[in-house]
Amino acid sequence: MSHLSSSIGYEIKRIRREKNMTQAELSEGICSQAEISKVENGKNSPTIDWLQQVAKRLKVPLSMLFEDHLRSDMYTSYDQQLLRLLQGHQFEEACIIIDDIKNKIDYDEIKFLAMYYEIIIHEKRNFRTYLETISEFKQLLMNTSLQFKSPTLYLRIKMAIAISFIEHEKFDSAEKNFQELLQFNFDTIELKKVRIKILYNYAKQLSEQNRNQIGLEVTEQGIQESLQIEDGQLLGQLYYQRGYFKKKLNGNPSDIQRDFTMAYSLFRTFNLSVHEKILLEKNGSFVLFRV
Template sequence: MDQFTTPQIGLALRRLRKKHNLTQKDLANGICSQAEISKIESGTHSPTVDLLYALSRKLQVPITIFLNQNEHVDSIRLTDDRLLILFQNQQYDLIYREAKEKIKQLNFDQELISLYSYYLHITAYRMNKIDYRTCIVELQLLADKYATLYYSPKMLLRLKSAIATLYYEKRHYVHGLRTYEELINLNFESDDLLVEKIRILYNASKVLIELNKPAEALKYINDGIQSCLQFKDMSLLGQLYYQKAYALELINADDSEIRDSYKKAYLLFDILNMNEYKQILLRKKTNLLDWLR
């Protein structure tokens, strides 16, 4: 019987087993011996195709998650990047048709199916094929399924963020805030996900501003600013300082602190060539340029 020798199989098997809170004995039950699981995880034994398939079924993951992981991850990332560009260009119909076709064709790659399902639902909503409530329900079902099947939180963040955005757009701020708070309380292990947390903190602060809770918003804003500085990521730093200045105005903070935040926001917009934001800020604060002199 053919065998797989990739050393990453053992590491992936151990991570998935622990994610499901299974002991080696639990995982082996009805499939193989505990000793065999131990050898696979330690990298001293290569599983057969049949054994790996049985283990993937018990762990509720596609067998491809153990194979050519780097190539698989790269493939998913490239697909996601391409679909994201199409979405940003509002080519919803193109995405929708591709997603429907791919979901029919893909039999075992549940991770890629999840990605296409996400794009299918959000483009269906943007094209008025489904209403926002249906879209939220579908995204939540997908999130629940994804949380069960996979140990990576990246798609879960994407799905929950989309749900929160829909709530925000429909002015259901309490539901949106609850969703953002769920995300904030997740464990962000990698630097990539920690940067994503900055966006979540910023969006959560916007919801709190809408709920007339500027003091609570400032906590998230300051956390976001600190994370930006820690990880040297300026992509949202200007917006966070702008939001901070506005929140400070709402609580009647000291004028010097408000001016300082507006000035930092403007300078960051200028450095990053974010001219649209600069113009918005100048229209809001006509004397801003005097402050900068």
Template sequence: MTSVQRTIGTRLKKLRQKKKITQQELSRNICSQAEISKIENGKNSPTIELLQDVAKKLRVPVSFFFMEEEEIEEFHRIDHQITQLMRAQKHAEILKIIPQKLKNTTAEGTRILLRYYQLINEVEMKKIDYRTCISQLLKLVNDKLILEEYFLIYVRIQMAVAVLYTNNKEYMHAHNIYKETLKLDYVTDDYKKLMLKVKYNYIRNLIKLKKFSLVIAESTEGINESNKMQDMSYLGHFFYQQGYALEQVCASSEKIKEAYTQAYVVFIATENKAYKEILDEYLFELMYFTID
């Protein structure tokens, strides 16, 4: 067993387990389950073709299996740091730290991530207009390999473009991007969670387009997917969107109350005080009960 075999095997096993994919699922249409097991245990060295197929299925670049651990940690550390600053709306601070971080890294995935954050914060600070931002974001994902090797970044960038279109009332442009993005193969739990976020934003845009029948269908699908995954991140929002659409199509009061009450219960469970208060204050007559 060489050190390279051991490194590839260890990284493959860790990544597969993190993404909650079984050896059998990973090997399907690629190789035998036994081969995956031998690679993970460092007994076999994969061919470059096999490694490419495995990397494609796991949505990581082939280079991931040879990267220094520091590079992988750097990506997640930067993503977490800037996400926290975004939530605090510290756009100026983000723009201040990004140039230095770009100088300090040569890792392609990290550089794409930093440019993505730079562009969306520049548009927030009105340093560029939304059309320029969209154009530059799309350039970042213009290469087909970005979709194959950096799936999460690709989807986040597509979603950012669609949100910019929605925020600037170009709803059909956003609609088309969401439809294409939702067609992608979300094979792991992490990807499926991201898919729920895409669907939530897609439904927001459908509401702007007044496609209420489609809102009902898509929100129902979102509810079913959330329940299947046992994920409550967007469950309350899907019920809320469903309730709103049911109102618009003059559905029965029972259906409307059912949707809004379900949303209310989920918002309480997830401590989403803002949406609970909206329902308490404005929609209490359209629910079966409220809690003080």
């Protein structure tokens, strides 16, 4: 389903909830409640005629249903810019953008995004300890509108806390955070993609603890969920992870070869040269063919 369909669905859900209206009340005389649910979750593409009826029922102009699309595009653009600068250690440039967002952007979710990156940059520049960083993340999570306005960012922040605990070998705290994360209601395609990242990072924690059987099961779950929503973003890494766990557990050599070969093929397909290099250096003997 397209990004536009997802953003329209999000906006319909947001306005409906603001007006304390149920799906049944919104759908009456227009369509089934199931249809409303599918549109809100980005699973169906609505027609203009349908949107006009829904906008009339919600008592808002039709253009308002497209508001989230503009906001979402702006959010994605800033997210990509800040991530690129962070990865390139261009912290001063990132801080200029963050200040610009704080002073000029009215959308709360984009301001939350800027705060998220600012916290990370402060730790990268050694302005904060990891415990201070976690404390600031938790304060950001206390904003009551964050989970509703930007559930993906809410999950990213909680995942960042869990990963920080892993990096400092606080595995019990990391485990608690991952278990809390997996209880979230992943009711849209975008949230399901975040769930796959959570499963991937949780399995990485389990590998650090040598909990290989559970790690294998979590990785299997991540692969199945990736295939279900046809999301290849982390599929190569997940196949690599599964091969790793099977190797640790002395699994069937043919299965291990298939997983590492599949990971290699996906790394080549998506031009993930760093991942490809690591695979070949550590597990190249399991790759059945090379391009």
